[in-house]
Amino acid sequence: MEYLNIWSSYISASSLILKFYANHVVRFNEIHSDLPSGVLQNNLRASITKKSNAKVTLNAEFGDEFNASYKALVPALRKELKGKLKWNFTTILVWSFIVRFAWFAAITKYGFFGSIGTGMWQFVFAPLSFVVCVLRFCTNGMDCIFHYLINVLVCVLLNAVPFEVPTFIFTIDANFAVGFFAVDFVLNCLVYFSSSEPFGFKRFLKHVLYGTLNTKTYFLIIFSSLSGLKISFTTAFLTGLLNLHFASSGSRSYLLRLMGLPSFPILFYCEHRLGHCPGVYPHAHKQHHYLHDTTSFDAHIYGSGMNEEYFWVLAEIVPCLLSPEVTLFPYFLNLETLKNSWTNKGGHTRSDPVGVVSGLDYDQDNFHADHHTQHNSNFGSADFPLLDFYFGTKAKGGQVVDDVEYRMERRGGNVDVTMNIIGGVSDVKTE
8 A cells, every 4th residue: 555655656746747848848939939840949040150140039928937837846746755765866776777787688588579577667766767758758759750751761762663772781780789889989989089178087987987888778778679680771871861851951840840849949948857857857867967077978869867768769679670671770870860969979078178268257168068067057959058048047157158149138028138149240130
């Protein structure tokens, strides 16, 4: 009976988190009508690219309500979980690694479908990681779906051509896994030694060891589950090119707008901020923040901690195992995903000590790196910091991010945001 009460409390807490998410993620149009669609972001990015200053007026009342609701959520969660069985972060972390390696062992013996239950043990030791896994998948889930749809389209087109197209088959096996890990390790070293603020050797070694464990056990599960999977290089390459084209041309964003789905910056900000919510944080996302500050070795393919990955593991594996031979390949091998994950290494690297190179009061080139030293700040994506300025979660230190100075002026129920390009032209474009 006691355990039923405990799990009932965790379910209620998860419901509170999902309710907050559902009530707010669909209302960002109240801030600006072009924000959910991504049009505002694209227009502001175009102005910045042209070195042209910009100004936008946002509704401030939604931000006030969002912050007030978030502030009320924290004590509500504490009340729900008060006196209930809880594990501290260290205990959760240790058991999470035990579960992850037990899952790997079960896969090698029983196969993926015979071991799914083993992976679910993480929800026993970190119950609130379930809702975090759901939110993490919601952020990029449509990108994964588009990947498989384009993958199927490419296969259909290749089969329809009146001549045989070379496939260049490769197999996911031990050699592939070793090669993948080796390339990733070399890239991490190149990013760190070429652009990172140097850490002391012991501190650097901690990031190498823990960062590798936290970010690469994900691939350990995927490689062992898909061992023997044959992939057509031709199919993978063409699928990747089409994905890159649809993303860069705005076609994918247009489809998302037609479906009424919020853009990535909104989904990421909401998910990320909730992942840091007291009470929720130790169950999942804190694993990504275990070490103070960050290096390229801490950069996960989806920017997550180990306990946020469960549904992504399923999304990478299940479609490939259920599809005909040499048809589908996992999302992480898509060219766009590889590009984003490798770019993410730079985003997790502290490249410029405060004031040393930039001469500014704020370490403007390290928007996300500063999130790893100020954990309750800079929740948004590094290429769209406007949301952090708007919600008041911008890290302390200054108003400049990537050569753009953000100025906020509250006027009643609105807030005017002026973006001045450092060294840019003086004309102001109003959105």
